[in-house]
Amino acid sequence: MISKRLLTIARCPDCGGALGANRLTAAACGACGRSFDGTAGYLDLRPKAVFDEQTRYLDESLHADARHERVSPPLLASGVRNDMLREFLRLGAADLVIDLGCGSGRSLVWNRDRGAYQVGVDVSPFFAHEALAGADLALGDLRKLPFADGVFTKGYALDVFEHLSREGLAGVLREASRVLQPGGQLFVYSHVRKNSRLALGLRFINWIAGLMHRVGAVDLTQEHLRKSDHLNPLVDLPDLERTVGEAGFRIARIRYYTPLVGGVVENIMVRSAEQWLARRAARRAARLANTGGPPKGDAGVTAAGSRAEYARAARSEAKDRIAHGGPVLLGLQALTMLMKIDVVLFGRVKSGPFFALLEKRAE
Numbered sequence: 001m002i003s004k005r006l007l008t009i010a011r012c013p014d015c016g017g018a019l020g021a022n023r024l025t026a027a028a029c030g031a032c033g034r035s036f037d038g039t040a041g042y043l044d045l046r047p048k049a050v051f052d053e054q055t056r057y058l059d060e061s062l063h064a065d066a067r068h069e070r071v072s073p074p075l076l077a078s079g080v081r082n083d084m085l086r087e088f089l090r091l092g093a094a095d096l097v098i099d100l101g102c103g104s105g106r107s108l109v110w111n112r113d114r115g116a117y118q119v120g121v122d123v124s125p126f127f128a129h130e131a132l133a134g135a136d137l138a139l140g141d142l143r144k145l146p147f148a149d150g151v152f153t154k155g156y157a158l159d160v161f162e163h164l165s166r167e168g169l170a171g172v173l174r175e176a177s178r179v180l181q182p183g184g185q186l187f188v189y190s191h192v193r194k195n196s197r198l199a200l201g202l203r204f205i206n207w208i209a210g211l212m213h214r215v216g217a218v219d220l221t222q223e224h225l226r227k228s229d230h231l232n233p234l235v236d237l238p239d240l241e242r243t244v245g246e247a248g249f250r251i252a253r254i255r256y257y258t259p260l261v262g263g264v265v266e267n268i269m270v271r272s273a274e275q276w277l278a279r280r281a282a283r284r285a286a287r288l289a290n291t292g293g294p295p296k297g298d299a300g301v302t303a304a305g306s307r308a309e310y311a312r313a314a315r316s317e318a319k320d321r322i323a324h325g326g327p328v329l330l331g332l333q334a335l336t337m338l339m340k341i342d343v344v345l346f347g348r349v350k351s352g353p354f355f356a357l358l359e360k361r362a363e
């Protein structure tokens with residue numbers, strides 16, 4: 001949606017001018033006159049100048065099903081992340097919040113119950129219907145945020161930093177700091193390159209998952225695609241402290257995340273279940289094809305559709321089951337609780353992945 005409130009805090013990404021309502025396109029800059037399209041339910045506030053550095057998040061294949069499907073509840077790793085976000089940020093009705101790199105906008109949906117006013121910004125327009133219906137969304141570049149100075153009380157950036165170069169990250173942090181009020185807080189989930197020894201356990205789990213991928217017991221294609229554009233700009237924790245410090249932030253709170261239980265649950269158990277569902281979808285499609293035409297052998301099963309299509313069908317079916325509640329949802333909620341053991345047990349062991357609360361220093 002595009003609320004009046006969004007128009008008051010938004011600024012022209014090119015000249016910084018205030019925006020006014022425009023009957024045809026939704027908004028226009030009062031200073032340079034550029035108009036901004038809002039006909040799709042979100043405001044396109046991308047700057048005219050194109051940055052060289054673009055993440056593969058623009059890749060359609062990563063988001064092919066994001067727009068049309070309902071947002072599932074926060075489960076597994078995203079459930080752990082969202083719980084940490086809520087614990088660290090403590091959003092309330094008085095807050096103005098910005099989700100930096102909001103993706104489909106699911107975090108906005110999950111935290112709507114806190115009553116804060118939330119705005120999501122992303123470079124790509126793969127917003128879920130539910131997010132569009134309940135939050136203000138804008139297309140924009142995180143290195144040139146289309147908002148006035150100091151308008152937000154809080155913000156969050158989940159899985160964003162690792163996709164940026166050092167220069168890109170510095171730019172995003174500067175902009176985040178600019179749009180936050182003094183004392184404003186930014187919750188971050190990302191990682192530095194230096195890991196603890198505990199991470200060896202994680203490497204072992206991933207090695208097993210990799211073996212299972214090779215024999216076809218799990219499918220990690222999506223996982224590999226997701227990590228394929230990680231630039232991992234931060235070396236270690238002192239580097240994190242220095243980098244955020246240069247943008248005017250201090251680390252107010254930090255917890256580390258070594259997902260040993262999480263790795264087994266997500267990379268092995270859940271991926272196996274997904275693969276089982278995908279196989280079943282393939283068999284079903286083959287049976288359907290067989291009833292219509294001449295009987296086919298095993299070759300017919302693979303010819304009926306691509307592996308990716310079945311994986312997508314399986315994910316979609318899993319989402320339907322979750323939406324209906326019942327044992328699948330309860331089971332996943334129980335696994336999510338179990339996965340929080342990683343934060344409880346290893347949260348103080350300095351490691352690569354971290355949850356941090358950055359606070360903008362009052363000048």
Ligand SMILES: [Zn+2]
Pocket residue numbers: 012013014015016017029030031032033034
């Ligand atoms: Zn302008």
